Amino acid sequence: MTVVIAGEAGQGIQTVEYLLAKILKSEGYHIFASKEYMSRIRGGANSTAIRVSSARVAAYAAGIDLLVALDREAPAHLADRLSPATIIVGDAAGLGLDRPVLDIPFAAIAAAAGNKLFANSVASGAVAGLFQVDFAGVERAIAAYFRGKPQAMVDQNIAAARTGYEAGRELAAAGRAGLTPPDKDAAVAGDPIINGSEALALGAVAGGCNFIASYPMSPGTGVLIYLSQFAADFGIVAEQAEDEIAAINMGLGAWYAGARAMVSTSGGGFALMTEAVSLAGMIESPMVIHIAGRPGPATGLPTRTEQGDLELALYAGHGEFPRLILAPRSIDAAFYRTAEAFQLADRFQVPVFILTDQFLVDSFLNLPELDPAGLENEPRIVATPADYRRYELTPDGLSPRGIPGHGAGLVGVDSDEHDEAGHITEDLELRVRMVDKRLRKLELLRTDLVPPLFHGPADYRTLVVGWGSTYPAIREALAGLDRPDVAQLHLEQVYPLPPSAVAYLQKAERIILVENNATGQFGKLLRQETGRAASDRILKYNGMPFAVEELAERFAALLTADTAAEGSAV
The missing domain is CATH 3.40.920.10 (Pyruvate-ferredoxin oxidoreductase, PFOR, domain III)
Structure with missing residues (x-):
């Protein structure tokens, strides 16, 4: 009740x-x-x-x-x-x-x-x-x-x-x-009660986060507040920066010095960070960026919810460089995906985005204790030899990452195009090799780093697709319908798409897309990446999350209309 x-x-x-x-x-x-x-x-x-x-x-x-x-x-x-x-x-x-x-x-x-x-x-x-x-x-x-x-x-x-x-x-x-x-x-x-911000913050701790710099902006502020309260317990430097530009640049400096850093903001705050995202791409720095979505544009509805910032995270920054976008499906998933974000950022030396929304971060529930066992949080840092080259050209695009003072080598980084040692260059052939090197990491990201969730029969005809925090409502609504020809596919690795998701999409005769935004941003990404367009879209953008009842009603109407159309054709 x-x-x-x-x-x-x-x-x-x-x-x-x-x-x-x-x-x-x-x-x-x-x-x-x-x-x-x-x-x-x-x-x-x-x-x-x-x-x-x-x-x-x-x-x-x-x-x-x-x-x-x-x-x-x-x-x-x-x-x-x-x-x-x-x-x-x-x-x-x-x-x-x-x-x-x-x-x-x-x-x-x-x-x-x-x-x-x-x-x-x-x-x-x-x-x-x-x-x-x-x-x-x-x-x-x-x-x-x-x-x-x-x-x-x-x-x-x-x-x-x-x-x-x-x-x-x-x-x-x-x-x-x-x-x-x-x-x-x-x-x-015996269950603890936890909200989404707390779960995400604890996931950061489990992932080895020891530095957070942010400027307060609802609804992303909860992560900064929580980590600030327990900074002494967890050995974290928590800095309320003077603005978002300073915050993300502090985070990049922290990664350069050997820390594991993150920023937490909302869409309007992240808009100020985009130049630094390109900086992360050029200097091949890890970075973890949490964007808690609220309706825009501009101030919009600052205390409401929306999945409106996917394209912002996907295309933020000038130039071409790889990135990874994760969107936790639930409060407990926020813990695990955030811990993984630090490991993946460190492993691939790219910015990793965590997309949540006001609904997820402000909601709370009782959960069994979250288990950090098996979550990697050891930095992938090498002791630099005397001839160390930060941007050494490698077959997979991953260069050994050193930090100043750890070894005999010099760790040179530069926001200009550079050679393997980090020196500025205008050698146009080297420029091509460096771009190709950076983009090779994108192929490494095009794997099932976070596999999609699939529920339903193997012989489904209709596939309901969602991402991020819509998962619980979709899951409960479909369970209530009990349709043997309908399945659910839900993605937490939003970009690059996990390859296993493509097979599910290609098999479906009909795709119903569910998104908390006005233009079907994830649906556009699916079509761009796979060629499959949604047959139907259920979109909501009034600032409220999807309710179980409304999704059940919309699903039933779409599926009933589909059945009626088949009957007419016969």
Whole structure:
């Protein structure tokens, strides 16, 4: 079931989200939370949705089973997601709805407890009461959340939550709530709760990252914040640069000195980094670049989600040089793909992009512990001999990478075209050899470095194709349709395309493309690389992620129309 907390910015919606996630997970429920919010500090209309499940879940669902309305505007803001079966809880008089409301006046109870700001604790307790969980779990969650605050404040919040809890529990016990929670899973209790930014940051640590320089830009800032908080524990230099240009150049300098560096930004911030991406291409420097997508152009919708920056990453920079683009399919995949990004950047001496989006980095869920075993994080650095040549011409295009002070040789790099030793050259024949050398690495990248995911029968006719964070919603929607002639292909290695993906595409009679952008950017790349065009495209670009229900409906309509057309032809 889906529980949605809605109100205006400043009412503590994220506090309720955090507390309920902790409380419900400790009771044995799987949880997945995603949020939509306006770009403002106070006011507006925001909401967070928590899916509460008996099994692991990682996709956004639009339907609302229980709405916790913290202000009068919440029901109107979410009107298209409400149904007659939606249970609404809140201040009945204040909401003024012409439908039943479970009356729990959050603000009045909070004021009686000492401060109207305690309304979020009241709401958390009320939902816990409706689920009839043990109040001890509520108390532990509040104590943990307010750790470090004056004990009086902690006690007041617990008292406010208890009043809300008793109100919710009484409604549930009297049968007035109509709430049927899902079954519990005892194995859930030990799972950590993690969001996409944290998973990506931990993946960077597992990949050997020891330097991050970034300029804050939502929604990419979470990675910088997390690594900054734990920089001392992990031996990381975390630098908030004066701008994005400085940030990526600091990162390139760090790689040159022997560190493993990354930057984390969004599309508008990355636009300033493109010259340095070309610099990485020319000096054959590894670099890891995280772009957390949000709708553009310009400032666009800075707190919403979109897969609109694929072509930006694909074509950024002047000149021709190889690159690798990865797009994690889920929060746990963000950990593994990021760790691999450092290894691949180091191995191939190219910029590696990690494309996520606001939906992925801001969502959180319970996961089994992430396992760094088997993830390589040893730098591929050689001790330089006296006659060392940084750009030695090699059959595969990979020159031994040395760093200053490690060996007897001189490590010369230059942004101009250069010879094998790194000296500037205008020898036009050497120029051709150097370009060819750099581009030979692209052929090494045209392998299944990250194999595509395939689900479905071997004799499929229709293939649903997606990339990045659309995976969980596509997967759940297709599972609900149960069509034996439909399969799913999902790519995390977006460029270069893994060769095994081509065979799946060529076999399909029909391709349905799913993308969170307006022009089908990945579909254009597929056609360019394979010659296969999508038969149908499902595109979304209003700033919201795909919901399981809408994809199931779109798939069913397309497949039904296809079946009807076949019947007419027969």
